[in-house]
Amino acid sequence: MRLDKFLSHTGFGSRKEVRLLLKQKKIFVNEKVQTKGDLKIDVNKDQVSMDGEKIHYQKFHYLMLHKPSGVLSATEDVKQKTVIDLLSDDYQHLDLFPVGRLDKDTEGLLLLTNDGELAHFLLSPKKEVKKVYFARVEGIMDDDDRVAFQNSILLEDGYKCLPGQLEIKKTDSEQNQSEVLITIQEGKFHQVKRMVKARGKEVNYLKRLSMGTLKLDPSLKRGEYRYLTDEELQSLKEHLPNN
Known part of the structure; x- marks a missing residue:
């Protein structure tokens, strides 16, 4: 690996910033x-240091983000x-990308x-990685809706979703609103909203709470992010083919 790429990937800034460090010896x-x-x-053999402090190479990076509404995935x-x-x-030079997408208003x-390998694993419907969402719905969801989710919702374009789970947390007949948890194993375009719409209701607020074993850190405010802990990362990776 090129030295400047190594330094960039270990958090020492952009290529321009790295060139300055090299120039300053x-x-x-x-x-x-x-x-x-x-x-x-050779990242496995050569020892790279700056001002006497050894630099450890980190090939992959994993950040948990609390995505706010109004931002594109x-x-x-x-x-x-x-x-x-x-x-x-x-973090701008690390070539990070979002694993899957959340709608702009989600x-x-x-x-x-x-x-890329972990991303592919988490997004593959064959792996049955569950995603849990909290939704505020216009309309009263009931046991018929819950059974329909279990039996696979048929969308307006004819696509039959994989079986999902609907847990009704709260209903308000006066406001004609429901608060529910929805669990799915795939991530089709606007899927949660379309599943609810197929039942004659409408999602007016949606928030993803978890993906596989990874749960949103409640201390993260909208727009904030942090590295995954070793435990979170290991739990996500434990079902990968090579693990």
Whole structure:
């Protein structure tokens, strides 16, 4: 791997910022000053340090984001703000992407990573990774709706969803509203909203609470993020094919 790429991926900034560090002769490889970013190094054997402190290579990064409403689940957009735009400059060079998508007006748990294998695993319907949503619904949801979710909802375009779960938390007949938890195993376009609509109701607020074993940290405010803990990451990875 190129030295400048190594430094960029270990949190030392953009390529431009890394070039400045090299120019200032602050970077050492095997205890020798290095100023050339195109130097090839072996990340498993060569020792890279800055001002005497060893730099440990981290190939993959995993961030939990509390996505706010009004932000796109995308890496870039010329007109609208994306979830990547929420990150500080320290993370902009890590090539992170959202695992799946939440609608622009949906908030809640979103995993950002550069680990394509884990992303593919979490998003594959065959893996049956459950996603849990809290929804505020216009209309009264009842046991008939719950059974319909269990028996697979048929959407307006003819697509039959995989069996889901509907847990009714609260109903208000005066306001004609329901609060429910909805669990699905796939992530079709506007799926939760379309499933509810197929039952003659309408979602007016939606928040993802969990994805697989990963649960939204209640201490994270909208727009805030943090690295996954070792326990959270291990739990997510324990069912990967190579684990």
